[in-house]
Amino acid sequence: MRVILGSSSPRRRELLGGLLDEFEVLAPSADEAPSPGEAPEAYAVRMAADKMRSLAPRIEAAGDEALVITCDTVVTIDGAIIGKPAGLDEALEILERLSGRTHRVISGLSIGLCRAGGRISPATGLESSGVSFKPLDRRVMEDYLARIEYMDKAGAYAAQEHGDMIIERIDGSISNVIGFPLRLFYKMLIEAGAGALLLLHRGHGLSAGGSAP
DSSP: OEEEEEOOOHHHHHHHHTTOSOOEEEOOOOOOOOOTTOOHHHHHHHHHHHHHHHHHHHHHHHTOOEEEEEEEEEEEETTEEEOOOSSHHHHHHHHHHHTTSEEEEEEEEEEEEEOTTSOEEEEEEEEEEEEEEOOOOHHHHHHHHTTSOGGGSGGGOOTTTTGGGTEEEEESOHHHHHTOOHHHHHHHHHHTTOGGGGGGSOSSOSOSSSSOO
């Protein structure tokens, strides 16, 4: 069975690579603009499903048996979706908004099984984690941003990159905050009847950075 990750995210490739010895990567194509009034949870689920739909024709045309994985992760506070900053000023504004507060990181995850010669049968789930920031002053924010590539990161931060400088606590899945909810992935994989793929696991446990994967 082909395993296909539909994502351009290096973080997702790294996390899935810790579980599977071999998989393919395809870049999905989906309009990432939120709909008017769309809740962050609905947006994440819709985006994961839209990415799956964008890949389906190529995969179904190949006629092979495949497991397809797509994901979308958003940072949200006060009901708003916090995207990637356009530059340093916006990154500082985002960190100032998150400073001393708890926000959520939400991932929509779609898993689709494609039988040989058939069509993809997808299922989509949701994972949410709470991230509490330390109170941050301007100096700390500037120092932190100087250490990371913040412009490709929703929320202008990455928990796995000097996160101890700004993060006080993470409640829930750590891998979800990084960008791929491993716990949800295993749950959905088993529910989809693809538990045999667990044999591809390298045998070093489910954890990715802590006791809550």
